[in-house]
Amino acid sequence: MPTNRPPALVAEVSDAVGAPHVLHAPEDLLAYEYDATIDRAAPDVVVFPNTAEEVSAVVAIAARHGLPVVPRGSGTGLAGGALAVRGGVLVVLTRMNRILEIDARNRTAVVEPGVINLQLQEAAGRHGLIYAPDPSSQRVCTLGGNVANNSGGPHTLAHGSTVSHVLGVEVVLPDGRITWLGGRLLDTPGPDLRGLFVGSEGTLGIATKICVRLIPKPEAVRTMLAIFESVEAASEAVSAIIRRGVIPVALEMLDREIIRIVEPRIQAGYPLDAGAVLLIEVEGVAEGVAVEGEAVVDACRRHGAREVRVATEQAERERLWEARKAGIGAIGAASPAFYLLDGVVPRTKLPAVMRDVLALSERYGFRCANIFHAGDGNLHPNIMFDPDVPGATDRVLELGGEIMRVCVKAGGSITGEHGVGYEKRSYMEWIFGPADLAAMDRVRVAFGGADRFNPCKVLPTGHGCATGHASDIQRALATPGVYV
Amino acid sequence: MTVTSPLDAVRHALPSDTEREPHDYAIDGLLPRVAFSPDDRREVAELLRTAARHDLVVVPQGGRTALALGRPVDRYDVALDTRGLRRLVEYVPDDLTITAEAGISLRHLQDALGEHGQYLPVDPPPDDRVTLGGLLATARPGAWRGFTPGVRDLILGMTVALPDGLLARSGGRVVKNVSGYDLHRLHTGALGAFGVIVEASLKLAPLPVATRSLALRCGDLARAVRVGLALRDAPLSLRGLAVIAPRASAHASLPHEPHALVDLAGVEEAVVRSAREVDEVARRHGATPAEVGERPWQRLRALAGDESATVVRLGVPATATLEVVEEVRAVGCLAWAYPASGIVMGHADAGLQAGAVSALRDRARALGGYLQVEAASPELRRRVDPFDVDEREAVERLKAQFDPGHVINRGRWMEGL
Numbered sequence: 001m002p003t004n005r006p007p008a009l010v011a012e013v014s015d016a017v018g019a020p021h022v023l024h025a026p027e028d029l030l031a032y033e034y035d036a037t038i039d040r041a042a043p044d045v046v047v048f049p050n051t052a053e054e055v056s057a058v059v060a061i062a063a064r065h066g067l068p069v070v071p072r073g074s075g076t077g078l079a080g081g082a083l084a085v086r087g088g089v090l091v092v093l094t095r096m097n098r099i100l101e102i103d104a105r106n107r108t109a110v111v112e113p114g115v116i117n118l119q120l121q122e123a124a125g126r127h128g129l130i131y132a133p134d135p136s137s138q139r140v141c142t143l144g145g146n147v148a149n150n151s152g153g154p155h156t157l158a159h160g161s162t163v164s165h166v167l168g169v170e171v172v173l174p175d176g177r178i179t180w181l182g183g184r185l186l187d188t189p190g191p192d193l194r195g196l197f198v199g200s201e202g203t204l205g206i207a208t209k210i211c212v213r214l215i216p217k218p219e220a221v222r223t224m225l226a227i228f229e230s231v232e233a234a235s236e237a238v239s240a241i242i243r244r245g246v247i248p249v250a251l252e253m254l255d256r257e258i259i260r261i262v263e264p265r266i267q268a269g270y271p272l273d274a275g276a277v278l279l280i281e282v283e284g285v286a287e288g289v290a291v292e293g294e295a296v297v298d299a300c301r302r303h304g305a306r307e308v309r310v311a312t313e314q315a316e317r318e319r320l321w322e323a324r325k326a327g328i329g330a331i332g333a334a335s336p337a338f339y340l341l342d343g344v345v346p347r348t349k350l351p352a353v354m355r356d357v358l359a360l361s362e363r364y365g366f367r368c369a370n371i372f373h374a375g376d377g378n379l380h381p382n383i384m385f386d387p388d389v390p391g392a393t394d395r396v397l398e399l400g401g402e403i404m405r406v407c408v409k410a411g412g413s414i415t416g417e418h419g420v421g422y423e424k425r426s427y428m429e430w431i432f433g434p435a436d437l438a439a440m441d442r443v444r445v446a447f448g449g450a451d452r453f454n455p456c457k458v459l460p461t462g463h464g465c466a467t468g469h470a471s472d473i474q475r476a477l478a479t480p481g482v483y484v
Numbered sequence: 485m486t487v488t489s490p491l492d493a494v495r496h497a498l499p500s501d502t503e504r505e506p507h508d509y510a511i512d513g514l515l516p517r518v519a520f521s522p523d524d525r526r527e528v529a530e531l532l533r534t535a536a537r538h539d540l541v542v543v544p545q546g547g548r549t550a551l552a553l554g555r556p557v558d559r560y561d562v563a564l565d566t567r568g569l570r571r572l573v574e575y576v577p578d579d580l581t582i583t584a585e586a587g588i589s590l591r592h593l594q595d596a597l598g599e600h601g602q603y604l605p606v607d608p609p610p611d612d613r614v615t616l617g618g619l620l621a622t623a624r625p626g627a628w629r630g631f632t633p634g635v636r637d638l639i640l641g642m643t644v645a646l647p648d649g650l651l652a653r654s655g656g657r658v659v660k661n662v663s664g665y666d667l668h669r670l671h672t673g674a675l676g677a678f679g680v681i682v683e684a685s686l687k688l689a690p691l692p693v694a695t696r697s698l699a700l701r702c703g704d705l706a707r708a709v710r711v712g713l714a715l716r717d718a719p720l721s722l723r724g725l726a727v728i729a730p731r732a733s734a735h736a737s738l739p740h741e742p743h744a745l746v747d748l749a750g751v752e753e754a755v756v757r758s759a760r761e762v763d764e765v766a767r768r769h770g771a772t773p774a775e776v777g778e779r780p781w782q783r784l785r786a787l788a789g790d791e792s793a794t795v796v797r798l799g800v801p802a803t804a805t806l807e808v809v810e811e812v813r814a815v816g817c818l819a820w821a822y823p824a825s826g827i828v829m830g831h832a833d834a835g836l837q838a839g840a841v842s843a844l845r846d847r848a849r850a851l852g853g854y855l856q857v858e859a860a861s862p863e864l865r866r867r868v869d870p871f872d873v874d875e876r877e878a879v880e881r882l883k884a885q886f887d888p889g890h891v892i893n894r895g896r897w898m899e900g901l
Contacts, residue, residue, distance in 0.1 A: 103801070105801075105802065105803045106801040106802050106803055106826070107802075108801075149662065150662045150666075152660060152662075156660065160633060160637050161660065161662070163637070163666070163669075164633060164634075164637045179874070179875065179877075179878065180874055180875075181875060181878070183799075183852070183853070183854065183874075184801070184852045184853070185799040185800070185801075185825070185826045185852075185853055185854070186625065186629060186630065186634060186799070186825045186826065187623065187624075187625045187629065187634055187636075187673075187799070187825065187827075188799065188854055188873070189673070189854055189856040189871040189872070189873055190673055190674070190871050190873040190875060190879065190897075191669075191670050191671070191672070191673055191674035191677065191678070191875075191879060191882070192623070192636050192669040192670065192672045192673055192674075193669075193670070193875050193878055193879075195636055195666060195669030195672070196665065196666055196667070196669045196670045198666075199662050199665075199666055200665060216717070218719075219719035239578050242578065242579075242580060243577075243578050245601060245690030245691075245693070246690075247580075247689070247690065284721065284750070284754065285719050285720065285721045285750070285754040285757055285758060286719075286757070287751075287753035287754045287756070287757040288721055288750050288751045288753060288754030288757075290753065291751045291752075291753050291754070292751065344656075344658045344659075344660050344661055345658065346576065346579045346581070346657065346658055347578070347579050347580075347659075348576060348578045348579050373660070376658075376659055376660040377658055377659065377660070378660050411656075411657055411658070412656070412658050413656045413658050413660075413661040413662075413663050414663050415661070415662050415663050416658070416660040416661060416662065417660065417662055418662070419662055420662070420663055420664065424663075428663065428664060431656065431663060432653065432654075432663075432664060433653070435650040435651060435652050435653075436652050436653045436654065436664075437664075438650065438652070439644075439646065439650065439652035439654070439667055439886075440652075440654070440664050440665045440667060442882075442885035442886060443665050443667065443670065443882070443885070444665075445885055446878070446881040446882045446884070446885045447878070447881070448881075458664060458665070459664070
């Protein structure tokens with residue numbers, strides 16, 4: 001347990017937020033050692049502020065002691081972004097969970113960072129409106145976390161990631177000052193600091209209020225399930241759909257491996273003998289949906305779909321989506337551990353890249369289940385393994401690295417929606433040069449975060465941060481039962 | 485030891501065939517001491533680096549359509565014409581993405597995309613003469629905003645030349661990407677305050693199969709606003725929506741009466757159905773619809789980008805559209821609004837008093853909004869901060885990191901910056 005905690009720290013943060021909202025006993029800190037990734041690191045103290053002023057006070061105390069500050073929501077992050085890698089003060093925002101305002105006429109909402117994504121969806125839905133970003137973890141993830149990671153989800157294909165839906169954020173800066181970036185309207189004047197902050201993974205400040213835009217519910221929605229013999233054929237169909245000039249609101253792929261895991265649990269009617277399926281949704285004015293739906297069906301048929309099922313009723317649509325949403329969780333139940341990757345490639349490269357991903361997995365001898373945002377070219381291979389098998393962990397990591405390199409080589413990126421966090425910071429050098437990274441570092445310096453605000457995240461270097469992450473992952477993966 | 489003058493230092497830094505005649509680059513009645521039009525991004529970086537070393541102020545410009553945006557620069561030493569950077573770096577129609585250099589004009593870009601049935605869904609002021617770099621550096625919305633993504637949401641990646649001579653890249657060429665800080669957002673709308681954009685990758689859209697524009701004559705302004713909001717809320721395949729006061733209507737080639745103007749775009753069937761819905765909304769509100777074509781939209785765009793007038797853009801909640809349009813009219817402006825993005829535009833041929841602009845700004849701010857001066861005389865732009873952002877301190881700290889010598893557009897963004 002930490003030995004270098006300043007003696008006055010606990011008393012000071014307790015003064016700021018109230019003693020019941022501070023954890024500091026070793027056994028309490030244990031639960032805050034990790035997020036949804038594999039690494040572990042204990043903070044010196046965990047605080048649960050209730051207001052922006054309390055966040056500001058806690059941040060100022062940490063600044064006075066020169067301690068790291070690490071913001072955290074529900075802890076569902078998939079890149080180690082909420083790990084207190086160098087100890088310090090973990091600021092958990094789950095108490096700040098109020099929806100402060102929904103202005104249906106002007107289509108905006110103001111929320112606190114601890115509000116769960118789905119709660120906002122439901123609240124907006126009561127006004128006939130939608131909050132578009134819908135990460136698969138939406139039942140548990142917080143909007144503050146979504147802002148930090150610029151989270152995506154199936155429906156970001158047409159509507160864009162979180163950044164396209166955040167109008168403004170109230171932010172506690174690393175020196176404790178409270179400021180607004182952006183506002184309550186689209187396109188506020190000046191450099192897009194709001195957009196710069198979204199996706200900065202808690203390294204530039206802590207969002208304490210978030211103003212988001214809501215969009216109207218579409219008049220009609222059509223969900224289709226296209227069944228293919230192979231991942232490659234399904235991948236070809238993805239390009240063919242886009243080529244038709246149709247941008248579905250969602251275009252998801254599930255391969256044979258994931259269908260066989262999820263279908264027995266959910267019974268959504270996905271055929272167990274399919275090589276892959278595409279889950280495709282179009283929405284809008286009813287007449288347009290009919291035409292675009294037919295174009296999608298035709299594109300799929302021409303690219304080898306043996307069947308395309310069309311669901312227009314709400315219940316049918318929900319059943320199809322249920323399998324998609326339950327997918328990742330089902331893998332957790334089917335395998336002692338799995339490593340969930342997040343990479344992006346140009347959509348036209350999907351067929352070749354997916355061929356490489358499957359061939360690589362086979363060569364390494366691992367089952368690999370794919371369930372991902374095909375329309376965006378955003379891959380999520382899940383490599384299943386048993387960490388008790390000697391050498392398995394090493395080989396999984398090697399395979400993960402090789403798949404990431406395939407993405408980069410195809411002109412893609414090392415992360416589409418999970419973030420760089422702690423895990424992928426050394427991969428940053430695969431896609432950015434020294435000048436690029438130096439420019440990014442200037443932003444961190446300008447905001448005052450430098451090496452103290454969520455240290456060892458996003459950028460590959462930093463004082464006191466271990467270099468290279470493979471050894472870190474290896475250590476954590478050696479822990480039985482832990483999955484990524 | 486030879487002593488070189490600052491201007492000679494810049495001349496030595498660039499190939500001689502990139503030098504241009506300064507008199508072609510007047511801004512606010514001022515001429516630069518030298519002008520260059522490099523065709524290689526490394527030359528842009530080298531120009532900035534040299535200028536920084538010799539304390540010269542560089543003013544980047546492309547289509548020269550937003551020269552009256554921002555405060556007059558404190559000094560004007562070097563004109564940097566970006567139009568030499570005009571390569572189309574990569575266009576993969578099936579990926580719906582493009583990478584192009586910053587000096588390419590929007591018209592040129594749209595022509596190339598149109599051949600593949602695609603386009604960049606933006607309608608910035610004043611027209612497609614804007615360069616890609618200018619489009620991003622000004623980030624000014626048009627009538628489509630709210631139905632189409634903002635410029636800032638279309639950028640996938642960017643390369644920027646910095647005053648210390650670095651060429652820094654952010655983002656990438658894929659449509660979804662969260663690797664590293666989105667520096668491209670910092671440079672969007674920044675008028676070059678932190679660097680000169682030399683290349684960008686963008687997300688494209690399929691060209692709509694069918695488009696149709698309908699103007700609804702409304703008798704009085706209150707009705708036009710009600711019709712506008714009803715259209716916003718109706719199930720329509722909309723791409724643009726405007727509410728226009730009488731005098732602005734006349735300038736937009738419409739009868740001298742309040743109007744609601746809609747741009748429908750999408751597949752044929754959706755547009756046909758939408759046109760029926762528009763008729764229905766018109767009937768319910770006692771408005772008279774008419775087919776109008778592109779012309780009114782082009783006129784509004786031109787008015788919004790008219791550098792010979794004073795033009796203000798206010799952002800207010802859509803529910804405040806009517807009162808704010810009335811107030812903008814009351815100070816002598818042509819006035820119109822885009823309810824989907826909360827924008828109210830004012831255009832005054834004869835200019836505006838600083839007091840009137842400040843009063844409108846106070847009003848917008850009280851409603852939780854903003855006012856940006858899009859164009860005005862140098863005098864007015866000195867007296868009234870064209871942007872008036874709350875983030876001044878953050879901007880200053882970023883400026884200190886990216887352009888500590890205040891080399892680019894000195895004083896243009898805000899006083900002392």
